[in-house]
Structure formats: C-alpha cells, structure tokens
Amino acid sequence: MSNTLYERIGGEPAVNAAVELFYRKVLNDHRINRFFENADMDKQIAKQKAFFTMAFGGPNSYTGQDMRNAHAGLVKVGLNEDHFNAVMEHLGATLTELNVPGDLIAEAAAIAESTRKDVLGK
Amino acid sequence: MTTLTIDQNKYVCQTGESVLDALLRENVNLAFACKKGTCHSCMIRSTNVTPPQSAQSGLKNTLINQNYFLACQCYPEQDMHLKLPDQSDFYRMGTVVTNELLNRNTILLIIAFEDAFEFNAGQFVNLQRSDGLTRSYSIANVPQQSNTLEFHIRRLPGGKFSEWLHDEVSVGDSIAVSEPGGHCFYLPERHEQGILLVGTGTGLAPLAGILTDALAQGHTGPIHLFHGSREVEDLYRINEMHQLAEQHPNFNYTPCLSGTKIPDGFVMGRVNDIVFSQFTDLKGWRVFLCGHPDMVNQMKKQAFLKGAAIADIYADAFLVAQH
Numbered sequence: 001m002s003n004t005l006y007e008r009i010g011g012e013p014a015v016n017a018a019v020e021l022f023y024r025k026v027l028n029d030h031r032i033n034r035f036f037e038n039a040d041m042d043k044q045i046a047k048q049k050a051f052f053t054m055a056f057g058g059p060n061s062y063t064g065q066d067m068r069n070a071h072a073g074l075v076k077v078g079l080n081e082d083h084f085n086a087v088m089e090h091l092g093a094t095l096t097e098l099n100v101p102g103d104l105i106a107e108a109a110a111i112a113e114s115t116r117k118d119v120l121g122k
Numbered sequence: 123m124t125t126l127t128i129d130q131n132k133y134v135c136q137t138g139e140s141v142l143d144a145l146l147r148e149n150v151n152l153a154f155a156c157k158k159g160t161c162h163s164c165m166i167r168s169t170n171v172t173p174p175q176s177a178q179s180g181l182k183n184t185l186i187n188q189n190y191f192l193a194c195q196c197y198p199e200q201d202m203h204l205k206l207p208d209q210s211d212f213y214r215m216g217t218v219v220t221n222e223l224l225n226r227n228t229i230l231l232i233i234a235f236e237d238a239f240e241f242n243a244g245q246f247v248n249l250q251r252s253d254g255l256t257r258s259y260s261i262a263n264v265p266q267q268s269n270t271l272e273f274h275i276r277r278l279p280g281g282k283f284s285e286w287l288h289d290e291v292s293v294g295d296s297i298a299v300s301e302p303g304g305h306c307f308y309l310p311e312r313h314e315q316g317i318l319l320v321g322t323g324t325g326l327a328p329l330a331g332i333l334t335d336a337l338a339q340g341h342t343g344p345i346h347l348f349h350g351s352r353e354v355e356d357l358y359r360i361n362e363m364h365q366l367a368e369q370h371p372n373f374n375y376t377p378c379l380s381g382t383k384i385p386d387g388f389v390m391g392r393v394n395d396i397v398f399s400q401f402t403d404l405k406g407w408r409v410f411l412c413g414h415p416d417m418v419n420q421m422k423k424q425a426f427l428k429g430a431a432i433a434d435i436y437a438d439a440f441l442v443a444q445h
Contacts, residue, residue: 012179020432027427041422045432049180050160 005107006058009100015056019048022094032086035074055091055112067118075121084116124198128206135198141166141177142193152206157194164193170203182433184242184305211300213250216271218295221287224274224358228324229288231273233297238269243331244307244410246438247271248300249283257283260412260438261302262327264334271299274327274358306410306436308332310339316407319347320397320421325413326359328438332410337370345370346401350378350393350413354385394421398428405429411437 023045027033036044054062071079091112095105116122126133126144135144142164145152154164159179168189177196178186220232241247243264250256263272278284291297306328317336319329326349336345351357354377363375376396377388384390394417401407409425411418418437425435 016180020426024427027423041419041426041432041435046160046162046180050156050158053160 004057005104005111006053006056009056009104009108011058014098014100015049015052015058017098018052018094019045021097022052022090023048025090025094026087029086029090032083035077035079035083051112054115055108057107057111064115064118067115068121071119072121079120081120084120088112125201126198127201127203129209138197140194141196141198141202141204145193150206151208152193154194159192159195162192165190166193166207167191167205168202169205171200173202174199182305182436183309183311184307184436187309188305211248213248213298213300215296216299218291218293218297219270221291221293226355228274228276228356228358231275231287231291233271233273233299235269235271235299239265239271239299239302241265241271241302242307243335244328244436244438245302245304246328247302249273249287250298250300251283251286252298255283255286258303260304260324260328260331262330264331264338272327274324276324304438306332306412306438308335308339308341310341312343312408313339313341314343315341316343317341317345318397318401318404318407318409318425319345320350320393320409320411320413321348322350322393322413322417323356325349325411325438328412329410330359333366333373337366337373342372344372344374346374346376348376348378348393348397350380350396352379352381353383354379354388393417394424397421398424401428403429406434408434409436411435 027036050062088109092105092109095108100108123137124135126135126141128150133144133148133150135141139147142152142154142157146154152164152166155161156163162181165181165185168191171189173189173191173196177191177193179195181190181192214235216233216235218231219234220230222230224230241261243261246258246260248256248258259273259275261271262274263270275284275287277288319333321329329347329349333345333347347363349357349363357377357379360377363377367373367375378393378396379388379390380392389396404425407430409430411421411425422435422437426432
C-alpha cells in the first residue's frame with residue numbers, strides 16, 4: 001500500500017482523538033505522572049500531538065537530537081526503561097481502544113520504539 | 123501574491139509562501155519553532171479578514187472566533203492586516219463613573235467611554251496610570267449600549283495599582299484602557315451543553331460576565347457556578363447570584379468557604395474539592411476556571427481527567443505582580 005500509516009490511521013482527526021485518550025492514561029499512571037507534574041496542559045497536548053503524528057509516520061521535523069535534548073532534563077531526574085515501557089503500553093492501549101487494526105498498531109509501536117535510545121539518552 | 127500589513131508597514135507574500143516565511147524573509151521579528159502547525163509559537167491575528175481554515179486547525183474556538191491563526195500554516199488568499207503578539211496595544215481614555223466597595227477588600231470600578239467598546243464577556247484589558255504603571259483586569263459585564271466596562275478589584279497588600287484604585291481614584295477621573303484580550307469567553311453554540319464555572323475571589327468577575335452572556339444568549343443546558351474564598355466577608359454578589367438562580371431554573375449557584383466559620387447556605391471546603399465531589403464525570407461539559415493560579419492549574423488537569431475535552435476547558439489564571 002502506498003499510503004502512509006498516518007493517512008491509513010485517519011490523519012489529523014485520528015491524532016486528536018488519540019492524544020486526549022492517551023494523555024489521560026499517562027496522567028493517571030502513578031509510575032510516570034510525576035514527569036508531567038509541572039507541565040502546562042495546553043503545551044503538553046501540543047507535544048503529544050507531535051508525538052502521535054511521528055508515531056504514525058506523519059509529517060514531523062523531529063530529529064534524534066531533538067528527542068535527546070527534550071528529554072535530557074527528565075533523564076537527570078530518573079527517566080528509565082520502565083517509564084518508556086509504560087508509555088509504550090499506553091500507546092498500544094489507546095490505539096486498541098480506538099479500534100485501530102493490530103498490524104497498524106504494530107507499525108506505530110515500531111516507530112515509537114525507534115526513539116527509545118534518544119529519549120533515554122543512551 | 124498578496125500584501126501583509128503590520129501597522130504602517132507593507133510586506134509582500136509570494137504565491138506559495140507562508141505568512142511566517144514572508145515575514146522572516148522581510149526581517150520581521152516573529153517567534154516560531156516547529157513550522158508544522160504543532161507548537162503554536164507563531165500564532166498571530168488578522169484584524170481585517172477571516173484567515174484560511176487550514177491555518178486555524180487545532181486552535182481553540184474562541185481564538186478562531188477572533189481570527190487568530192498559525193503564520194507557518196497560512197498561505198493568504200487575500201491581503202491581510204496583521205497584529206503580532208508583542209505589538210503595543212492601542213489605548214483609549216475612559217472616565218470613572220463608579221468606584222464603590224463590593225465587600226471589605228474589593229471595589230466595583232465602572233469606566234465609561236464615548237463610543238462603543240467591543241469585547242467578549244470574560245475577556246480582560248490593561249488599565250494604565252498616567253506614569254505608565256499597567257495591570258490586567260477581567261471585565262465583569264457584557265457588551266451593552268451604555269459603553270461601560272465593569273471591574274472587580276481586590277486590594278492587594280502593597281499592590282501599587284490596586285491601592286491606587288482603592289484609595290486615590292474617584293468618579294470623574296480619566297484612565298487609559300487597552301484593547302480586550304484573552305480567549306476565556308462564551309460562544310453561542312451547543313446550547314444544551316452543561317457549563318461549569320469555578321472561581322476564587324475576584325475570579326467571579328469574568329465568570330459573572332460569561333454567565334450573564336450565556337443566559338442572555340439562551341443557553342438551555344445546566345449552568346453551575348461555584349465561587350470560593352476563605353471567609354464569607356471575601357465573597358460578594360451573593361444575593362444577586364441567588365436571585366439569578368431563582369429566575370433561571372437551569373442556573374445553580376454554590377458559594378464555598380475554606381475557612382472555619384460557615385454560615386447557613388454556604389458549603390464548607392476548598393472550591394475544587396467541592397466541585398469534584400459533586401461532578402465525577404465532566405464528559406461533554408464546558409468548563410471555565412478563573413482565579414488563583416494554583417487552583418486554576420490544578421483544576422484544569424482535574425477537569426481533563428474527569429472527562430472534559432481540552433478544547434472545552436477555558437482558564438484565566440491571575441498573574442499577580444510582585445510590587
């Protein structure tokens with residue numbers, strides 16, 4: 001299929017639907033919500049939108065270095081593999097809840113997974 | 123090819139060029155970051171035309187309503203007049219027609235203008251003293267024939283501007299007032315939607331405006347107002363709100379006190395605790411939050427977690443000047 005995953009999943013409306021669902025899960029998860037404690041909600045939502053757009057292979061301008069810089073402060077205060085796994089869990093659960101087919105979820109998860117080293121500063 | 127006008131300056135926007143790229147090419151200083159429509163850093167406003175829809179994607183509806191748009195996503199279809207975020211406000215002079223106490227530390231200040239003052243109930247303006255000292259205050263009334271703006275101003279201990287308004291400004295004095303700003307206001311859509319209004323202290327001012335506006339525009343859904351402070355002496359307009367609740371079956375008013383002396387008819391506790399003990403599911407609700415920044419930020423998150431969509435949460439946190 002020549003369409004991008006982003007288009008097949010449903011483009012921007014799909015991203016918007018996913019972001020709110022996902023962000024509620026993250027804020028309710030005691031394992032990771034401390035990393036979002038002081039964040040401005042509106043700015044966070046915009047960042048989550050960018051994250052989902054990227055996970056769906058849509059238009060984004062994030063480089064590995066951007067991901068590194070953006071998360072460096074969180075790595076200093078203890079961001080680790082477990083936290084990354086928790087976020088991956090919520091990504092999968094969100095897409096499942098939105099009835100995205102399993103093969104597309106796997107594709108999105110693989111893209112998100114590819115940022116692991118940069119996010120964790122390894 | 124279109125023309126972009128900022129103040130007296132005109133810039134050319136080439137076909138296929140975004141407003142952001144045109145302004146950057148012309149060395150106009152404008153903040154930006156992602157150039158993808160995600161970060162909203164380059165949000166500016168058109169003062170003459172409705173921007174292309176694609177340039178407003180993802181913005182709050184009250185921003186869309188005021189013709190805000192993302193410069194990086196805007197390929198103009200016609201000439202545009204622009205207002206940048208750091209562009210100085212236009213001030214005009216008004217005359218104080220009322221300065222009286224609402225409670226022991228809050229005044230009602232009414233400023234009248236010769237011509238109509240356009241705004242949305244719930245927005246704020248800057249008031250400026252002749253020496254240049256400036257503070258932002260929320261407008262408490264709705265746009266009307268009489269060309270007045272109403273403010274509720276609490277005396278802050280050591281607050282230069284509020285003490286000046288309380289102690290020195292009297293009826294007949296002139297005061298400079300900026301254009302209105304802010305996106306915390308009522309839009310007449312989804313009339314059956316539930317509306318939750320929560321404020322502390324003079325956070326009642328914008329909420330009272332929004333409430334009056336919603337009722338006047340025929341909102342049919344339930345409207346709940348929670349007004350909180352520590353002591354009963356710091357609340358105000360209590361009787362007026364009770365009367366409004368009697369006149370409008372869909373409007374409900376709950377005054378809340380976080381102190382220890384709780385007279386009959388008041389609910390004990392912090393306003394956010396009280397709200398969320400009564401509302402466990404805010405899915406589909408429109409939420410307005412005004413007042414102390416800690417309360418506002420905490421409630422924003424709580425309202426979202428209780429199911430309110432982020433696009434339906436409107437907040438105005440008071441910024442308190444330190445001197």
